[in-house]
Amino acid sequence: MNKSELIAAVASHTGQTQSDVDTALKGFFDVVAQAIGKGEQVTIPGWIKFEQTQRAARTGRNPSTGETIQIAASKGAKVSAGSRLKAAAKGG
Numbered sequence: 001m002n003k004s005e006l007i008a009a010v011a012s013h014t015g016q017t018q019s020d021v022d023t024a025l026k027g028f029f030d031v032v033a034q035a036i037g038k039g040e041q042v043t044i045p046g047w048i049k050f051e052q053t054q055r056a057a058r059t060g061r062n063p064s065t066g067e068t069i070q071i072a073a074s075k076g077a078k079v080s081a082g083s084r085l086k087a088a089a090k091g092g
Contacts, residue, residue: 036077046084053078 001009007025011018032050035042041051057073081089 044082046082048082048085049080051078051080052076 003025007018007021010016010025011021014021016024032042036050036052039052041049043049053076055074055076058071060069060071061067062069
């Protein structure tokens with residue numbers, strides 16, 4: 001299911017217009033991105049959790065030359081499925 005199919009399905013399920021659902025979805029992801037950028041965790045219990053991760057600086061290797069290189073510390077995002085989402089994936 002892609003974004004437009006998701007918007008259409010949610011609009012049909014809720015009776016909202018596709019435009020309203022699209023606006024709400026964009027707002028949701030904007031708020032999640034801002035929170036993650038500040039290092040906050042966003043959790044919807046049983047469904048999903050978004051959080052910022054920290055990667056320590058480390059030594060790596062250039063695959064072309066085999067030369068040792070330093071990889072800088074960085075931040076990333078992690079998304080974890082909750083129990084209800086995991087159960088739905090299993091068909092339960």
